[in-house]
Amino acid sequence: MFFQIIQGVFTGVTALALLALAGITLGGSAVGLAVSTPFFVLFSPILVPATIATTLLTTGLTSASGFGLMAIRIIWMLYKRLKKKGKSKVPGVSPEAPESEPTSGG
Secondary structure: OOOOOOOOHHHHHHHHHHHHHHHHHHHHHHHHHHHHHHHHHHHHHHHHHHHHHHHHHHHHHHHHHHHHHHHHHHHHHHHHHHHOOOOOOOOOOOOOOOOOOOOOOO
């Protein structure tokens, strides 16, 4: 019982501390936004095209990476499927050897 009371007290104190930190963060963000808004308005002819260019560049790189990874994954799945069947039609890939003991040829 005593341990549960101590645990509840520590939980309450922690929750209040985190709530206070959240309030301080919200207040700081509001002040920062109020201070920086005139600068955003003043520099908007530079910031807006830069933001658009950065967004397009990031979107292009992300989609190209995703398409490339997906293509590699599809090729790998096809390779595994062909290798599993034992009828590989991929040049340079031979089917697996049968699971038997090798015979001596000599």
